[in-house]
Amino acid sequence: MxxxxxxxxxxxxxxxxxxxxxxxxxxxxxxxxxxxxxxxxxxxxxxxxxxxxxxxxxxxxxxxxxxLPLAEIGALLAGGDPVQRLEAHRDRLARALGAQAKMLATLDRTLQELKGADPMTLETLYTPFDPETQADHEAWLVETYGEDMARAIAASKAHLASVPVGMEGRMEALREIEAALVAAYENGAAPETAELGAHRAWVAEMWGRPCPPEAHAGLAEMYLAHPDFIARFEALSPGFSQWLPAAMKAAAG
Amino acid sequence: MxxxxxxxxxxxxxxxxxxxxxxxxxxxxxxxxxxxxxxxxxxxxxxxxxxxxxxxxxxxxxxxxxxLPLAEIGALLAGGDPVQRLEAHRDRLARALGAQAKMLATLDRTLQELKGADPMTLETLYTPFDPETQADHEAWLVETYGEDMARAIAASKAHLASVPVGMEGRMEALREIEAALVAAYENGAAPETAELGAHRAWVAEMWGRPCPPEAHAGLAEMYLAHPDFIARFEALSPGFSQWLPAAMKAAAG
DNA sequence: ATTGACCCTCACGTTGCGTGAGGCCCCATG
DNA sequence: CATGGGGCCTCACGCAACGTGAGGGTCAAT
Known part of the structure; x- marks a missing residue:
């Protein structure tokens, strides 16, 4: 036995x-x-x-x-495969992230209006609070249990598969590099070439080909252009989203 | 008069x-x-x-x-400069985005555990729900009204300044290009070289220098490596985060 | 044996609305 | 001219998801 x-x-x-x-x-x-x-x-x-x-x-x-109201959480947990449920929820989370980005964009527009730009329409004013934009409850239930269920789950799985195998270690490395950079920034230090070099090396590894300093500086521009990056870097440390690209461009001379 | x-x-x-x-x-x-x-x-x-x-x-x-409870919203609105308030809130949103990312990461780990990986500690299990990770209410109030207020606001302003002037139009253009790509994807069409070319041109414009097809393919790798991008693309259309980089790499031959 | 940290079960209070009930206003149509 | 059908008003009760004591056992250590 x-x-x-x-x-x-x-x-x-x-x-x-x-x-x-x-x-x-x-x-x-x-x-x-x-x-x-x-x-x-x-x-x-x-x-x-x-x-x-x-x-x-x-x-x-x-x-x-x-x-979700507790009653429905209970119903959800009562039946079905936990893995399926959680994968569906993962999808929802990703969409919620998109909604947050919209919220940020609208907030920026409002700030611009307050600073003198021309006013926006009532509709634009409230887009981020629009039920469709919000984590749409009914639509989600339909999607989870309706006929599109198979497709949604398939998408979810493909989604997971889209993160290359063996990548986790590399993400860890990136996090360490970023932590070092944040530390340098918070200490008011000048951009340390060593840490920037590590970052550039990481990028090169990800690309599978060398990343010359000018390309690295180009990346900085891209960071600045994408609100997602700004949000992520800003979450690491306030002001960091501005410092990092500046440092990258400075290092490229 | x-x-x-x-x-x-x-x-x-x-x-x-x-x-x-x-x-x-x-x-x-x-x-x-x-x-x-x-x-x-x-x-x-x-x-x-x-x-x-x-x-x-x-x-x-x-x-x-x-x-926020309505009573405190009232108190907030009662005094102070609207622009200051909203900029502080912008900061909060960015942090909330970071919290969401953590939530996604923990969800992935739970999924791995359910699929056979070794279990995690109780602590790890609940990190994304940790009050510190969550939009921390008290801390926010302290930060908004406390001694760090000036610093927070300064960071917020630098933050706004970090989005280059005249960039809004370019972001609009990117959104249109992405919409076209999503349409192509949802119609099951093969990657249209024209739309991919537009995307590459946009990147080149952002970089301020040419973007050869190989560099474009390199970008694809970077998209795959960053959860923020995956989340954003996935929000546009399920599966899109996988399709776009594949198309970009295929186009590069 | 007493203290302090936990645990238990009622049971009422609070926030942020939902959901009628009952009734007035307005204007478009037969 | 009346007669709907919306849209508006004011109570007023209901509900979810707990917070917050009140009153009282339990447990390990001093």
Missing amino acids: NRVMKRIEEYTVGALARASGVSVRTLHHYDALGLLVPARVGENGYRLYGRAEALRLQEILFYRSAG | NRVMKRIEEYTVGALARASGVSVRTLHHYDALGLLVPARVGENGYRLYGRAEALRLQEILFYRSAG
């Missing part, structure tokens, strides 16, 4: 609450709703959760952060 | 509701709270809103979409 010792992982409400960031009251609430019931209840009446419940809570939080 | 004919722009509740996407009830609610009061009330008792109210509503919706 291939019986294996099972490691008993048990968390009390407080432990799970601290780990997940939700309140104890919320766990009580989810228990009352039947959305997340403890694995077992001790003789003392304490709720005790296991690994499965921890994972279930994570999934609940994913959907909750997307604005 | 430099008196100018003022164009009277007035909207009833229904008109403003349709334009903005909120419900009539919501406008009533905001009126009751004193958050958004009509410019005037007709003899018939109808609420009538003007341009200023329309702009104010947009700002309210910005903050609401960020999860």
Whole structure:
């Protein structure tokens, strides 16, 4: 009999609450709703959760952060393949990212109007809040369960496949390089050629061919032209989105 | 007396509701709270809103979409320079974008675990829901009104300045080119050399120097390597993030 | 044996609206 | 001229997702 010792992982409400960031009251609430019931209840009446419940809570939080009502989250979790559900949700997240970008663009226009540019129409004013732009709830349900389900899932899988295998390590490297650059920036240091060189080398590796300094400077222009990049760099450190391209161009002489 | 004919722009509740996407009830609610009061009330008792109210509503919706309680939105709008407020909010949005990216990354890891990879720790499981990662409310208030205010605003301004003047038209052009490419993709057409050429020309223009086909193909690799791009392209049309780079590389031979 | 950190179960309060109920206004059409 | 059919008004109750005590057991350590 291939019986294996099972490691008993048990968390009390407080432990799970601290780990997940939700309140104890919320766990009580989810228990009352039947959305997340403890694995077992001790003789003392304490709720005790296991690994499965921890994972279930994570999934609940994913959907909750997307604005789904708890009742529907329960229905979702009740049936179907978890992997399918999460892949569909991944698609939704990507779309939400697009919506955020729209929001940024509209905000910029509003700022320009406030600074003297000509006014925009009522329609333009509210595009980012448009239900279609927003994470569209009904459309999503239709898409998830409707006839297009197969296509959506296929797209989702292709999507995952689009990240080349073995790339993860390279992304890690990029993150380290960027961290070094951010550190240099935050210390008020002049652009360190070493770190910029590392960045250029990384680009060359990604391209599979050399990246001369001028091409690197060209990349800087591209960074500036894409709001996504600006947002990402700005998230790393305020002002960084401006500093990095400047440094790249300066290094190219 | 430099008196100018003022164009009277007035909207009833229904008109403003349709334009903005909120419900009539919501406008009533905001009126009751004193958050958004009509410019005037007709003899018939109808609420009538003007341009200023329309702009104010947009700002309210910005903050609401960020999860701010209405009471604090009112307090925010009560004092200070609108441009300053919105620039601070812009910063917040950028950070929220970063949080979304984290969420995507964690989702991918969970999917890998479900597909057989080794499990992650409780901590990793919940990182994207961590209050610090989330649009952190208190921290934002401190940052907005605290001693770092000047620095934050300065960063925000530099930030805006980092988008080169006269660039807006070019972004419009890019959007049109991308729309054409998406249309080609959705029609199942083979990559049209004309549209790809337009894209390459755009890149060259942005770079301020020519962009040979191989460089264009290199760009494709870079698109694949950056989750931001994948997310953005995926938002345009599912699967597009995979198709475009493939087309770009194919065109380069 | 007592303290302090957890746990339990009610149970009412809060926010941000949804959803009628009941009634007035307006204008286009038979 | 009446008669809809929208659109507007004001209450007023309902609901989701918890927050926030109140009142009271549990547990490990001092």
